């Protein structure tokens with residue numbers, strides 16, 4: 037698969053960038069073997085444990101507990117202001133970048149707490165990529181440079197390798213065919229849907245294991261949206277996807293599991309079908325049947 041290929045090559049290219057327990061862990065076959073022998077068969081990709089978040093004195097998340105399975109797509113749903121964006125921003129340590137914002141609790145990624153003091157947040161952002169509601173290509177950069185930027189920033193100098201990863205990432209994001217002859221054009225010259233796939237390619241170039249998508253289709257028309265939804269299906273073969281969506285049909289189409297949030301709390305989490313067809317909580321039932329507010 038192209039995405040795995042990207043991951044291997046980018047990992048190789050950026051192996052010595054950043055001094056992190058992850059890099060050491062990834063590099064050691066022996067440690068990997070010991071880990072496999074010692075640990076139980078099943079471990080979630082991400083465990084969110086007792087996460088609380090604030091903006092100044094305002095509490096935006098209240099004791100969130102959730103486990104995300106590898107190679108699945110999980111939808112975060114709920115009315116505006118319930119904390120969906122805040123929660124995904126807590127998953128790659130972006131929340132704390134907002135002045136006055138803080139988070140408490142644990143986010144365990146492959147058994148390691150990303151909030152541990154020894155962890156470099158930069159590495160977390162590389163392992164957990166993000167795509168935003170509004171496509172945000174770097175405005176002064178070409179299509180090529182938009183995808184290559186992160187690699188260059190991480191010290192990758194090999195031009196041939198950068199070119200290959202850019203092509204593979206654009207291919208992984210379903211955009212290569214449309215842009216292969218105009219890589220030098222500004223990223224901003226693309227349509228909204230293409231720009232969003234460019235942003236996905238930019239994220240893929242960093243070989244993330246998790247891709248956070250915050251309402252990635254809300255600014256797109258139905259055709260561009262359905263391309264992104266198709267991508268989610270394809271990408272989750274290699275990655276773990278968490279997608280915030282207001283669109284319940286979209287959640288039903290793309291997500292294996294769904295979480296319903298309300299006023300900063302996680303009300304219900306389960307298989308998408310169960311959440312939609314047989315929710316346990318009255319609030320969830322009201323939301324999924326459109327009786328809310």
Ligand SMILES: Nc1ncnc2c1ncn2[C@@H]1O[C@H](COP(=O)(O)OP(=O)(O)OP(=O)(O)O)[C@@H](O)[C@H]1O
Nearest residue numbers: 091094096114115116117118119120121122123134
């Ligand atoms: N930068 C900020 N400063 C202060 N409060 C904020 C900030 N961003 C969000 N909040 C507050 O935190 C709470 C959660 O907001 P969040 O953006 O996570 O909600 P959301 O579920 O993503 O909403 P939407 O569906 O509208 O995007 C809200 O009450 C919001 O007003």
Ligand SMILES: [Mg+2]
Nearest residue numbers: 120121122250
């Ligand atoms: Mg939001």
